[in-house]
Amino acid sequence: MNDLERRLARAAVPPLDAERLGERLGERAVADGLLEVAYGTFDSPLGELLVAVTPRGLVRLAYDDEGVEDEVLAELAERVSPRVLRAPERTDAIRRELDDYFAGRRRDFVTRIDWSLVRGFAGEVLRATARVPFGSVTTYRDVADAAGSPRAYRAAGNALGSNPIPIVVPCHRVLHAGGGLGGYTGGLDRKRKLLRLEGAIG
Amino acid sequence: MRLPPFQALVDAHAAELHRFLTGFVGPHDAEDCLQETFIAALRAYPQLAHGENLRAWLYTIARRKATDLARARSRRPSEPMDGLAPDAEPRIGPIEAADDGLWVAVRRLPPKQRAALVHRFVLDLDYRAIGERMATSEEAARQNVSAGLRRLRKELDR
Numbered sequence: 001m002n003d004l005e006r007r008l009a010r011a012a013v014p015p016l017d018a019e020r021l022g023e024r025l026g027e028r029a030v031a032d033g034l035l036e037v038a039y040g041t042f043d044s045p046l047g048e049l050l051v052a053v054t055p056r057g058l059v060r061l062a063y064d065d066e067g068v069e070d071e072v073l074a075e076l077a078e079r080v081s082p083r084v085l086r087a088p089e090r091t092d093a094i095r096r097e098l099d100d101y102f103a104g105r106r107r108d109f110v111t112r113i114d115w116s117l118v119r120g121f122a123g124e125v126l127r128a129t130a131r132v133p134f135g136s137v138t139t140y141r142d143v144a145d146a147a148g149s150p151r152a153y154r155a156a157g158n159a160l161g162s163n164p165i166p167i168v169v170p171c172h173r174v175l176h177a178g179g180g181l182g183g184y185t186g187g188l189d190r191k192r193k194l195l196r197l198e199g200a201i202g
Numbered sequence: 203m204r205l206p207p208f209q210a211l212v213d214a215h216a217a218e219l220h221r222f223l224t225g226f227v228g229p230h231d232a233e234d235c236l237q238e239t240f241i242a243a244l245r246a247y248p249q250l251a252h253g254e255n256l257r258a259w260l261y262t263i264a265r266r267k268a269t270d271l272a273r274a275r276s277r278r279p280s281e282p283m284d285g286l287a288p289d290a291e292p293r294i295g296p297i298e299a300a301d302d303g304l305w306v307a308v309r310r311l312p313p314k315q316r317a318a319l320v321h322r323f324v325l326d327l328d329y330r331a332i333g334e335r336m337a338t339s340e341e342a343a344r345q346n347v348s349a350g351l352r353r354l355r356k357e358l359d360r
Contacts, residue, residue, distance in 0.1 A: 084207035
């Protein structure tokens with residue numbers, strides 16, 4: 001290497017301020033109408049949560065356990081839009097609602113929901129589930145009934161198991177007819193905690 | 203192959219593209235140019251047929267944005283400032299001062315030579331990789347680097 005080559009290799013390049021770039025990129029993408037899925041993560045009493053919103057509303061909420069984030073973002077890219085950016089400030093409204101809910105200051109969520117990730121019967125089941133009020137519980141059979149197919153309670157169970165918006169669409173309020181807790185995407189421990197928080201179980 | 207979430211592209215390539223653009227347009231404009239690159243990419247992203255060679259695609263956009271900027275700069279009327287070349291930046295920051303005008307000289311090179319030098323010395327790539335990034339042969343990459351060095355030396359010796 002001669003002098004000039006060394007000089008080029010040594011030439012100082014200021015480090016990139018990745019956070020600032022992210023903020024500016026998010027703002028600009030919103031201004032240009034290019035931000036189709038914005039997401040952020042934050043802590044909750046049930047562990048870290050990942051929240052994704054579109055211009056139409058809350059599209060995805062996930063317990064951000066090991067390895068979940070990549071999977072969730074890939075699914076959003078494929079099924080909603082590949083224009084996915086980390087822009088936590090876009091999720092502030094729903095984050096505040098969730099904070100209030102966990103602190104016992106809120107019973108109902110008012111944030112708009114984007115149902116892009118649910119189709120057909122699963123959508124009917126989840127919409128019926130969304131009407132189950134705070135503090136009460138229902139059964140798989142009853143939500144299947146409310147969704148228009150009383151005998152399809154197994155399909156209702158599957159729909160609830162793949163609920164893209166847990167907590168806000170309260171699939172934790174759906175139990176077995178015999179009184180058993182049933183299943184839960186985030187694990188039964190979380191289901192129990194949510195029901196306790198709502199005073200539905202002791 | 204499906205398209206990955208755009209954020210994954212930003213996370214994987216922002217730092218390297220920023221270094222590339224610093225060499226190409228100088229430290230003052232690199233960040234703006236990087237943002238323009240990502241916004242243009244984001245705009246076109248859903249229309250891509252597949253998720254292959256996304257890095258090369260981003261570099262193509264970055265080079266185009268950098269070239270546009272250089273062109274806009276050279277069109278801009280500039281006031282002669284005691285002895286400085288007309289296309290020298292009026293805002294010379296501490297980094298450029300520390301580099302002793304090197305970036306200013308690099309920026310005067312033709313785009314291909316400039317890009318080749320940045321790939322070679324700022325990003326430390328071999329000629330084969332440079333050829334891939336610039337969509338040319340390994341031999342053309344080598345020629346662009348050596349032509350760039352010759353011309354840069356002349357510029358600096360002036």
